[in-house]
Amino acid sequence: MTADTSTFQLALSYADADREYVEKFATALEKHGVHYYDPKNDLSGLGQHRAAVIQRIYSSDTQHVILFISEAYVTDPNLRIERLAALDQNVEEPGFVLPARFDGSSIPGLDNLIGVDLRDKSPEHAADAVVDWLEREDPEIRRRPAIKGWEAFDPARLHCVVVGSEAEESAGAKGLAAAFSEVLHHEFPADEVKNKPGIWIGVSETLRTLELLSGRRPLPATYDEGAVEPCAFSATNAFASDTELRRAIRLIIEADLALFDVTDFEPGVMLLLGVRAATRRGVTIVSHGAEWFEGTPLRRPFNLADLSLASHTPIPVKVGVNPRRGRLAERIQVGFQQLGRHPDYHDLPVYDALRRLGSESSAWWPIPADEEILVLCTYDGAHEAAWTSVQQGLTDARPDVKVKGTLSRMQDFATPQIVSQALYEKIRRCVGCIVDWTLASPSTFFELGVRLAISQWGTVQIASKGWLDLMESGATDGNGEPLSRSKARRQVRSMRHRFQPIAYAADAGVALGQEVAATLLEISESGPAKEHDIHRVAVEAMQRVEPTTTGVVLALEAEADRLDSPQLGGQHNVPQALFHEAQSIKRDHERAALEQRLAAWFYLEHRLGAGQRSEGDPLRRRWVKLGLQVSRALLEPGSEEADQDLGIEISRQVRARRVEPT
Amino acid sequence: VSAADTRFDDLVQSVDVHRRTGDVQQARGNTEAAKTAWEAGLGEVEKGLLDGGWKPSDEADLSGMQGGLLRRLGRTAEALASYRLGADIEARTPLKKTYNRSNAIKLALISGESTLASVASGLVALEAAIEDAIRSDVQVASDAWTYADLGDTQLLLGHVGEAADAYRTFSERARSDSPTTTLSVLRQIVDTLRARPEPDPDASRLAADVERIESLLTPR
Numbered sequence: 001m002t003a004d005t006s007t008f009q010l011a012l013s014y015a016d017a018d019r020e021y022v023e024k025f026a027t028a029l030e031k032h033g034v035h036y037y038d039p040k041n042d043l044s045g046l047g048q049h050r051a052a053v054i055q056r057i058y059s060s061d062t063q064h065v066i067l068f069i070s071e072a073y074v075t076d077p078n079l080r081i082e083r084l085a086a087l088d089q090n091v092e093e094p095g096f097v098l099p100a101r102f103d104g105s106s107i108p109g110l111d112n113l114i115g116v117d118l119r120d121k122s123p124e125h126a127a128d129a130v131v132d133w134l135e136r137e138d139p140e141i142r143r144r145p146a147i148k149g150w151e152a153f154d155p156a157r158l159h160c161v162v163v164g165s166e167a168e169e170s171a172g173a174k175g176l177a178a179a180f181s182e183v184l185h186h187e188f189p190a191d192e193v194k195n196k197p198g199i200w201i202g203v204s205e206t207l208r209t210l211e212l213l214s215g216r217r218p219l220p221a222t223y224d225e226g227a228v229e230p231c232a233f234s235a236t237n238a239f240a241s242d243t244e245l246r247r248a249i250r251l252i253i254e255a256d257l258a259l260f261d262v263t264d265f266e267p268g269v270m271l272l273l274g275v276r277a278a279t280r281r282g283v284t285i286v287s288h289g290a291e292w293f294e295g296t297p298l299r300r301p302f303n304l305a306d307l308s309l310a311s312h313t314p315i316p317v318k319v320g321v322n323p324r325r326g327r328l329a330e331r332i333q334v335g336f337q338q339l340g341r342h343p344d345y346h347d348l349p350v351y352d353a354l355r356r357l358g359s360e361s362s363a364w365w366p367i368p369a370d371e372e373i374l375v376l377c378t379y380d381g382a383h384e385a386a387w388t389s390v391q392q393g394l395t396d397a398r399p400d401v402k403v404k405g406t407l408s409r410m411q412d413f414a415t416p417q418i419v420s421q422a423l424y425e426k427i428r429r430c431v432g433c434i435v436d437w438t439l440a441s442p443s444t445f446f447e448l449g450v451r452l453a454i455s456q457w458g459t460v461q462i463a464s465k466g467w468l469d470l471m472e473s474g475a476t477d478g479n480g481e482p483l484s485r486s487k488a489r490r491q492v493r494s495m496r497h498r499f500q501p502i503a504y505a506a507d508a509g510v511a512l513g514q515e516v517a518a519t520l521l522e523i524s525e526s527g528p529a530k531e532h533d534i535h536r537v538a539v540e541a542m543q544r545v546e547p548t549t550t551g552v553v554l555a556l557e558a559e560a561d562r563l564d565s566p567q568l569g570g571q572h573n574v575p576q577a578l579f580h581e582a583q584s585i586k587r588d589h590e591r592a593a594l595e596q597r598l599a600a601w602f603y604l605e606h607r608l609g610a611g612q613r614s615e616g617d618p619l620r621r622r623w624v625k626l627g628l629q630v631s632r633a634l635l636e637p638g639s640e641e642a643d644q645d646l647g648i649e650i651s652r653q654v655r656a657r658r659v660e661p662t
Numbered sequence: 663v664s665a666a667d668t669r670f671d672d673l674v675q676s677v678d679v680h681r682r683t684g685d686v687q688q689a690r691g692n693t694e695a696a697k698t699a700w701e702a703g704l705g706e707v708e709k710g711l712l713d714g715g716w717k718p719s720d721e722a723d724l725s726g727m728q729g730g731l732l733r734r735l736g737r738t739a740e741a742l743a744s745y746r747l748g749a750d751i752e753a754r755t756p757l758k759k760t761y762n763r764s765n766a767i768k769l770a771l772i773s774g775e776s777t778l779a780s781v782a783s784g785l786v787a788l789e790a791a792i793e794d795a796i797r798s799d800v801q802v803a804s805d806a807w808t809y810a811d812l813g814d815t816q817l818l819l820g821h822v823g824e825a826a827d828a829y830r831t832f833s834e835r836a837r838s839d840s841p842t843t844t845l846s847v848l849r850q851i852v853d854t855l856r857a858r859p860e861p862d863p864d865a866s867r868l869a870a871d872v873e874r875i876e877s878l879l880t881p882r
Binding site: 564566572573574575580581583586587590625628629631632635636637644647648651 | 682
C-alpha cells in the first residue's frame with residue numbers, strides 16, 4: 001500500500017489548563033486545512049496500552065508536533081510520555097517539534113529552540129504563525145494532501161481504495177487496510193509453488209470487458225504490481241479540509257474496488273459509502289471490525305440491512321495464514337466475477353433506484369420545494385421532540401417565506417412502494433431537502449452522501465445544538481457509551497467545518513424555521529447552475545468511469561437470452577422461465593425472445609449493414625449467428641406459414657454471405 | 663465460452679436450420695426442396711465430423727444429428743449406423759446422455775430390423791441408465807430431452823403409468839415446440855410394427871398407449 005492511513009500533519013500536546021486557548025487554535029488550524037491530532041478528542045484508544053498509543057502518535061504517526069508550554073504543562077506528569085516521544089523524534093528529525101510558549105516555563109532540550117510566543121497572540125494569530133512555520137519547514141505540506149492515491153484515473157490500471165474508520169485509526173489498528181494489503185500482495189499474483197492462478201486474472205478479465213465512456217480498459221492479463229493503484233485513508237482524513245474531501249470523493253468514485261470499514265457505522269464513513277453507492281457500479285466490500293465476526297448478530301442501519309457484510313476482525317488461529325485473508329480475497333474474486341456476468345450486479349443499494357425512475361416525465365421531473373420538502377433524519381424516539389420543534393418552526397415561518405412544500409420524512413409517505421425505491425427517488429427528485437444530523441443516525445448520513453453526490457440542488461443541513469455539545473464533550477452514559485450515539489468526534493468536528501450545519505436550540509422555533517426556509521429558498525432559486533462541490537467532483541469523475549450504455553443489439557440479445565437462451569442449437573432443453581410448467585408462460589417467453597432477436601437482426605442488417613461488412617468484421621459474424629438463431633426459431637414445428645417463410649428467407653440471406661469459421 | 667464450444671454451437675445451429683427448413687418444405691409437400699435442405703445439413707455435419715477435434719459428447723451429438731438427417735432422407739441403414747456409433751460413444755465415454763442409445767433402438771423398430779421383444783433387454787438397460795443419470799447428474803435431470811427418452815423407453819416396455827409421468831415432466835420442461843417431434847417418432851414405430859408381414863403382437867398395445875400419451879401431450 002502506498003498510502004498512510006493515519007498520518008497527521010500536526011499533533012497537539014497541551015495541558016488541560018490551556019485547553020480553551022488550544023481549542024480555538026485548533027479550530028483556526030482546521031480553516032487552514034491542516035489535519036491535526038488532538039488527544040482530548042480521542043476516546044477510541046481506550047482499552048489499549050496508553051504509553052504505546054502515545055508513543056506512536058507523537059513520533060511516527062504525525063509529520064510535526066506542537067508543544068504548548070506553560071507552567072501547567074511542565075508540571076503535569078501525564079504529558080511526559082508524549083513530550084519525550086516528540087523530543088526523541090526531534091533528535092532524529094530536527095524541526096519535528098515546534099514549541100509554543102504561554103510563559104517562560106522551561107523544558108530541558110527545548111529552551112534553545114525558537115518557537116511561537118503565545119503571550120501576545122490570539123489563538124487565530126497563533127494558528128497563522130504555525131501554518132507559516134509549517135510551510136517554511138515543509139513547503140509542500142499544504143499542497144501535499146494527507147490522502148495520497150492516484151492523481152488521474154488510468155484505464156490500464158486497477159484502482160483500489162480503502163476507507164478506514166476513526167475507531168480503528170485512533171486505535172492504531174489498520175485492520176481493513178492491512179487485510180487488503182495482505183490480499184493484494186499474496187492473493188492477486190499467481191502462486192507458482194501452489195499452482196494457484198491468483199485472483200488478478202478474473203479481476204482484469206472483467207474490467208477489460210466492461211467499456212467505460214472514457215474507453216476500454218487495457219489491463220494486463222497477468223499480474224503486475226504497477227497495474228494496481230492502491231490507496232487508503234480514514235474517513236477522518238477525508239473531511240480534514242475541502243481539498244481532502246474533494247480528493248476523497250474523486251478516489252471513491254473512480255475506484256474499481258472500494259473497501260469501507262463500517263466499524264461503529266461512523267457518520268463520515270456512511271456519508272462516503274452513500275457517495276459510492278450512488279455513483280459507481282464496481283465492486284464494493286463493506287466490512288466491520290472491532291471483534292465482530294461474520295455470522296454473528298450485529299445491529300445494522302436500515303440502508304445496509306440486506307448487505308453482505310464482511311468482517312476484517314482477524315480470526316483466532318494459532319499458526320499459519322489468518323483465514324481472514326482468504327475470505328476477503330474470495331469476496332473480491334467473486335465480486336468481479338459477478339460484475340462481469342450479471343448485468344444488474346449490485347453490492348450496495350441505491351444505484352438502480354436512482355436511475356430507473358420510469359419513462360414518464362412525471363416520474364423523474366424535479367419536485368419543487370413549494371410542493372414537497374424531503375427531510376432525512378433519525379426516527380429515534382429521543383429525537384421526536386426536536387423534530388416536532390423543527391417542524392413547528394418551519395410551519396410557523398411559512399407565512400413569511402415562499403417555501404411552502406409539505407415536510408415529508410420517509411415514514412410520512414403514503415405509498416405501498418418499498419421504502420428504498422421510494423426514498424431514493426425522492427432524494428433524487430426533491431429540490432428541497434433538509435438533513436438533520438442529530439443522533440448521528442448511520443442511515444441519515446448514508447442518505448446524505450447519496451444526496452450530495454447526485455443532486456444539483458444541494459441540501460440544508462441542521463443539527464441540534466444539544467447533540468453537538470454532547471458530541472463535543474464526549475459525555476458518556478453509565479455503560480461508557482457516548483450520549484451523542486457516536487464516538488467519531490474528530491470526524492464529526494471536521495464534518496461540521498466542511499458542511500456548516502445550522503445548529504438549532506430546542507426552543508429555536510420560528511427563528512430556525514426562517515433560517516432553514518431562507519436557505520431552501522436560496523437553493524431553489526439559485527438553480528442547478530450553482531452546483532455544490534461534492535456533486536461537481538462527482539460529475540467530473542463520472543465522465544471517466546461511467547460505463548457505456550449497452551448497444552441496441554447487445555441489449556436486445558441480453559434480454560432475449562434472459563428469457564430464452566439458445567441452448568446449443570436445441571441440444572439441451574432445460575427450462576428457463578420461472579413457472580415454466582404453465583405452457584402459456586413458456587410460450588410467451590419464447591415468443592418475446594424471438595421478437596427481440598429479430599429486432600436485433602434487422603438492426604444489424606438495415607442500420608449497421610452488418611451483412612455487407614468485410615469477412616473478419618465481428619458485426620458480420622454476429623449477424624450470421626443471430627440470423628441462424630432467428631431462422632431456427634421461426635421454423636419451429638407448428639409455426640405460422642409467414643414465420644416459416646421469413647425464417648427461410650433470413651437463413652438464405654445469411655448463408656449467401658456467411659463466413660466459414662476458420 | 664470456449665472456442666471449441668462456439669465452433670460446436672455454430673455448426674449445430676446451422677445444421678438445425680437446414681433440418682427445420684427441410685421439415686417445413688416436406689410438410690408443404692415440396693419434397694425436392696426438403697431433400698435439398700436435409701442434404702445441405704448432412705453435408706455440414708459430415709464435414710464437421712471429418713474435420714474432427716470434437717469432445718466425445720459433441721461427437722456423439724453430431725452422430726445423432728447425422729442419424730436424424732439420414733433418417734429423413736430415407737437412408738435408414740446409414741441412419742441406424744450413425745445412431746449406433748453415437749450410442750457407442752455414449753456408453754464408452756461414459757456419457758450421461760442417452761439420445762443416440764434411445765434413437766438406435768427406436769430406429770431399429772421403425773426400420774423393421776427389430777421387434778419389441780427383441781429390443782426388450784436393451785430397453786431395460788436404457789431405462790436403468792436414464793434413471794441413474796437423472797439421480798446422479800443435475801444437468802441431465804434438468805434437461806427435458808432426458809424425460810422424452812425415458813418416456814419413450816417406458817412406453818415401449820409397456821410401463822404406461824411411468825411413461826405418462828415422464829412425458830408429463832417432459833412436456834412441462836421442454837420448449838413448447840418439442841412434444842410434436844417425439845410423438846411423430848412413436849407413431850412411426852406403431853405404423854412399422856403393424857405393417858410387418860407378421861404383425862408384432864405388441865403393436866396394438868403400443869398403439870393404444872401412444873394414443874393415451876398423445877392426448878396427454880396435446881395442449882388443450
